[in-house]
Amino acid sequence: MELDAIDQLAAQAFDGFIVRKDLVRRFKTQYPVPTYVVEFLLGRYCASVDEEEIQEGLQIVQRQLSDRAVRAGTEELFKSRAREQGSVKIIDLITARLDAKSDSYLAELPSLRLRDVRINPQLVQEHDRILTGGFYAEVDLLYDAIIAQENSGRPFGIETLRAIQLSKRDVLASLARGRALFTTEDWKKFLIRSIGLEPETLSQRAQDVVLLRMVPFVERNYNATELGPRGTGKSHLFQQVSPYAHLVSGGKTTVARMFVNMASGQRGLVCQYDVICFDEVSGVSFDQKDGVNIMKGYMESGEFSRGKESIRADGGIIM
Structure with missing residues (x-):
């Protein structure tokens, strides 16, 4: 893939943070996970402009998504692996709720159609978003055969998970240093390209609309209404x-x-x-x-x- 001026500047400014969108598209349609999940894995293993390193990273990403993303019809296979091996790693949207009857938290993994999964309460305290809509995470799903024998036992449990989001705390300082290398016009094009759109194909007004959609991510309590036909990518x-x-x-x-x-x-x-x-x-x-x-x-x-x-x-x- 030929890198243009914006790509080369981005690779220089944000070494180790950049992923190629053509690689994202390669996996996006193959596995039932959002785009940012694929980008998270590509950012971990393919954040380079060296083709050999990228190819090695792609093999790892392919293997992880193949082994951990639950496709329709494979739910029982993953449950069986958890039983036979004692645990299995999956990538899924995880939510949790408080079960007042047992005074414990129970997690839900929709890809496996599991609603009553035991979860370490410490994980709920560390990731309280799990109680309000949940988030995608790499989950280590355990199976306890002894608990399975109990009356109304819940054999599946979660002791560890890794939220799929950027974990480095100094990212704003890194962004500020990288931003200094861009002109304002190049920075706008880079932001638009970073969400998977090609700025050169958009009119100036369309570019401004796309940038306006990003404002709530950096401005507190920013509210907006966007009206338009269905299926035009607003959400x-x-x-x-x-x-x-x-x-x-x-x-x-x-x-x-x-x-x-x-x-x-x-x-x-x-x-x-x-x-x-x-x-x-x-x-x-x-x-x-x-x-x-x-x-x-x-x-x-x-x-x-x-x-x-x-x-x-x-x-x-x-x-």
């Missing part, structure tokens, strides 16, 4: 590109999930994510009558009141 950025955005499909949610659960005190989506996107603005609805009013007040002030407490959050709302 792509919020669904596929970043683990810090959450897409509410169909526009239906609950006050407890969106803001705060009064029973447990667990903070909702607006406290857990940078952006919450409703992909059907005409269908936005809540389980309680005051849900829309709470959301309107939050969009205006950046805070909401439930019970005696006034809670401030940073998440922007996009419709």
Whole structure:
């Protein structure tokens, strides 16, 4: 693949952080995971411009996705591996809930159709987003044959997981150093290309619209409404590109999930994510009558009141 001026500048400015989008497309349609999951693995093993290193990394990524991404119809195969080997590593969207009857947390792995998976409570405390929509992670799924023999036993368990997101804390300093090498125009093109679009094929207005969609990721409590025909990619950025955005499909949610659960005190989506996107603005609805009013007040002030407490959050709302 021939690198143009923007690619070469990016490789120089962000050595070790760059992945080629043509490699992303190679895996994206093969495995049932979002784009950012593929990019996470490519960034770990293929963040280079050396072709030999890239080819070696591609083999590792191919092997990991083949071994850990659960395709439709292979659920029982992965469960069997967990039983026979004692554990199996998978890549899946993991969520959890508090089971009051057993006073324990239970995880859900939708790819395996498992709803009652034991999970270490320490993991829930470290990753509280697991309680509000969840996130993609590399999960070490265990199987305990002794527990399986118990009445209503839950043999599957999770002791370790690795969230699929950037873990380096000094990334902003690295971005600032790299940004200094770009002109403003080149930086805009680089940002657009980084989400999988080619800036040269877009008009200036279209480029500005794409950049405007990125604002909620860096600006607190930034709200916006974008209207247009279905199937034109309006929600792509919020669904596929970043683990810090959450897409509410169909526009239906609950006050407890969106803001705060009064029973447990667990903070909702607006406290857990940078952006919450409703992909059907005409269908936005809540389980309680005051849900829309709470959301309107939050969009205006950046805070909401439930019970005696006034809670401030940073998440922007996009419709």
